[in-house]
Amino acid sequence: MTAPAATGARHAGPGTEPAIELRDVTRSFPGPPEVQALKGVNLTVAAGDYLSIVGPSGSGKSTMLNILGLLDRPTVGEYRLGGILTSTLSEDQRAAVRARQLGFVFQAFHLMSRRTVLDNVLLPMLYAGTPRDEREPRAREALERVGLGHRVAFLPGRLSGGERQRVAVARAVATRPRVLLADEPTGNLDQTTTGGIMELFEDLHGDGLTLVVITHDAAVARRARRCVRLADGRAEEV
């Protein structure tokens, strides 16, 4: 272990399974030259925690998010998500876990430009196995929640940047995930819009959702209950 353990034990109640648990996680990319994006990272995030991960470019933030989001695998070490040892999962099982346990918010929004706002929010429910008769009500509910109930039939191109990110948040929470992973969610937004998104995250946290937000914006990082700094692939609780 090369960095102090960033534990979230103070947020986890007695007997509560941590939402996220990384043990000595290293991620190497074969070279030459070989690059170690993460070096023996330990991190525990309790259910309902709100964590920000900060660090300069190239510090391993995106690699960390990819591993937490089951989009990438550690080269060495263990990652447990909701108690499940993810290294034992098949490719299809990892897809199922992504669909049912995780929600993603990206800096570039990643909305389907030719599909309506409602269709975009419905998308993850197709793969999550959400009961068919609940899909549209849930999507509408999620859009109401982010304040876009009146924009369901719009194409994303007609929305402002802040509205698009709200659609992305609605899409991420519509499947009722355990953990919301946000990668620079305010990177493309102005200050006012950023404030709105952060308030939304506060609300979601207040409802018990576990949030992990990667950001290089100190103001955004300060809104989280905990903050971990990544530097040169090593994690340090701030």
Added chain:
Amino acid sequence: MRLPRRRRGAAPPSAVDPVPARDRFGLTDLLGEATADIGARPGRLVTTVVGTVLGVAALIATIGFAQTAAAQIARQFDAAAATALVVTPATASTGGGETVATGTLPWDAVDRLERLAGVDSAALLAELSLPEATVTAVAVNDPSQAPVAPPALYAASAGLLDTVGGHLATGRFFDSGHDARGDRVVVLGSRAAERLGVDRVDSQPSVFVDGIAYAVLGIVDATDVRAELLDAVVLPTGTARADFGLRAPGDLQAHIAVGAGPQLAEQAPLALAPDAPETVEVNAPSARSQLGRAVQADVNGVFVILSVVVLLAGGVGIANVTMLSVVERIGEIGLRRAVGATRRQIAGQFMAESVVIGLLGGLIGAAVGVLAVVGISVARGWSPVVDPWTALGGTLLGAVLGLAAGGLPARRAARVEPVEALRGGT
């Protein structure tokens, strides 16, 4: 504001347990996703399907024209029609709208025509128009009997049976001796015989035409041409001239060799009326050689090959555009993978999109092909013939083409790594 809650009492779904089949990403979801974007870019859709449309349309049209031509050839060129030649006096319209003959056929027309090469047999034939005549099988005139139309009366020369390919159910046909002597004999068509109540000739039955007895020699029950003879009472021309004052033959029926039609059409008028060949009309079958049919088959073969080439080009078009679509939508693929789509589901979606585009192309192509066959056939006065299975097959061919074309792009889409894909946009 509250986060959407799980239903009260419902256990949270396990992360990896299978979901109920009805809620899984199924065929309806696959088709829904595959068709959702198809109409979003009409220009590209047209570009993508045009190859398939042209290929399937060309194939359907080629097969349809072949079927139409085959039916047309069969209609025009069946064995009976190809060997039947009819010579009639030329006609002209009078000022009152009536049609009158401008000439007559000579009584020795059979001899004259049979001298020509290609004529197997010939016979004179004339319908006797006797509106008041009665034709019965008994001599008694029963006034209480309901009046019935008598069977038609025809006068014919002795060679008629061979010329029309007739078949005798019983008895014999009259010969040239009967004809020359004007014997009172008749041969009955099978339906006329049935109406007259004559079913055998060994008892030497007679029929009475205007009260005159005619011995029934035979009953004809089938002919290759001139089917109206089956409803008729046929007597020798010599008898008709003597008893009913027949002034001239009505027409000359001949059985000729296959392919002799055009030549005889030129020669027959000169043989029959050398001083006024324009006074006779010849209705001869058109010639269509084996070579012509072989050429037709070769042309069909060339068109089928062309259609297949166009179809393959259509398939390559679908593959190219689908591949381009994979590259363009790499961010979307990454997003779908991130939110839980498996590689198989991604491959299935692109495959389904390709199949739907192929099916659409096949459907439009089949419709265009059928319309082309119908349109051109109507313009040429043919009866269009398109096997419904051909049209259905063309549509399915488009889908199969889409399936084949979608394989490579789908494979590529499935291999997209979400981490790399998400670095791009959607």
